[in-house]
Amino acid sequence: MTRRMQFLMSRHKCPACGSPRRESSAGSSVARFECGAVFALDNGVIAVRTVCPARCERAARLWNDQTRERAL
Ligand SMILES: [Zn+2]
Numbered sequence: 001m002t003r004r005m006q007f008l009m010s011r012h013k014c015p016a017c018g019s020p021r022r023e024s025s026a027g028s029s030v031a032r033f034e035c036g037a038v039f040a041l042d043n044g045v046i047a048v049r050t051v052c053p054a055r056c057e058r059a060a061r062l063w064n065d066q067t068r069e070r071a072l
Helices: 003-009 054-066
Strands: 030-032 038-042 045-050
Antiparallel strands (some): 030 038
16 A cells, blocks of 8 residues: 555544545545545546535535625
């Protein structure tokens, strides 16, 4: 196992939002997190397969709160 794969496999939380890692099958070089973020080794380089959506979801909630219609 390469150093980068060992590193990737030892990540237990999403680096962007802290969500826990999902169980992954043995021998997999893909790291999936509960928030939906996915990292994988592509040609020996750690790459993002799916970006963490947590901050964008939080932004959408904030924007909805900021633009809520208020009763007069
Ligand atoms: Zn995340």
